[in-house]
């Protein structure tokens with residue numbers, strides 16, 4: 001059942017093009033229309049939304065952080081993201097005009113479920129993004145969008161994360177459409193681009209081999225740092241989480257702009273620093289800033305591992321290792337930039353002899369608070 005792979009995780013990583021295609025199937029049509037009626041939230045309900053609050057844990061929380069960038073930009077609706085375990089303990093402000101989006105692969109995480117119950121008590125509308133059909137969270141929510149990634153056996157979330165992103169983009173674009181907006185043309189173009197993401201994912205998987213070698217060469221390191229800006233920041237957080245849970249290594253992610261406010265003191269000779277670089281196109285200021293962040297850490301001895309769009313020549317001189325990913329719109333980039341992170345963590349863990357399907361101390365679904 002591992003389809004010829006030694007571990008489910010390896011199989012689940014390569015299944016990602018199919019998984020993302022399945023999330024989009026029937027929801028994005030060739031004429032650029034979105035069909036999300038199954039969500040059970042009507043366009044009228046969605047038009048009344050004044051605030052969005054995303055709650056989730058772990059990797060699902062990282063999907064939520066990315067969704068915030070997309071939703072606020074496309075829909076101009078304020079969007080907060082919070083780890084589910086913190087949510088109900090701080091007296092959050094919710095009402096009928098609040099749309100709470102609960103993201104959970106298993107649909108059973110107790111932290112997320114309790115946050116969903118709390119949100120419903122406060123009369124917010126709750127939309128779940130889940131993978132497991134008929135699980136508790138979608139049953140208790142007002143509406144659900146299933147990711148249809150198929151069963152994920154490896155404890156570390158891989159294909160379910162990419163499909164959560166696809167589902168978040170669908171919801172963001174749909175909200176933008178039903179609310180009728182200033183970015184009408186951009187939305188239509190993006191719907192078309194979202195539909196091509198399975199091919200882009202395939203392309204990354206075809207070119208990710210050097211990451212394997214790199215991971216094996218770093219098996220003796222004690223720390224790896226990750227840096228990102230904009231949507232690259234949650235991707236960096238996800239890269240660090242994967243490395244902790246699989247390789248049992250100290251891994252930490254920072255918003256690259258925060259470096260100078262403290263973390264740069266950690267940089268020392270030979271320290272591997274993985275940097276997620278946003279697309280150079282259209283966001284040149286952001287791009288320039290991260291190029292200087294790469295220079296700053298490299299000047300202090302870091303070994304820079306740079307994940308950047310193919311053709312981004314500005315980063316090449318400062319990259320000890322350059323990992324190229326296809327050019328896609330910035331907000332969609334996490335779907336492709338996450339993949340080298342997954343492969344990196346998985347291979348590094350394998351190099352250390354760890355069981356990547358069953359990392360120590362972890363369970364696939366966390367049903368205690």
Ligand code: F6R
Nearest residue numbers: 058059060104105106109156157
């Ligand atoms: C990390 C991982 C966990 C889960 C988290 C939430 O690889 O798998 O961090 O993402 O426990 O689980 P769900 O999405 O099932 O609520």
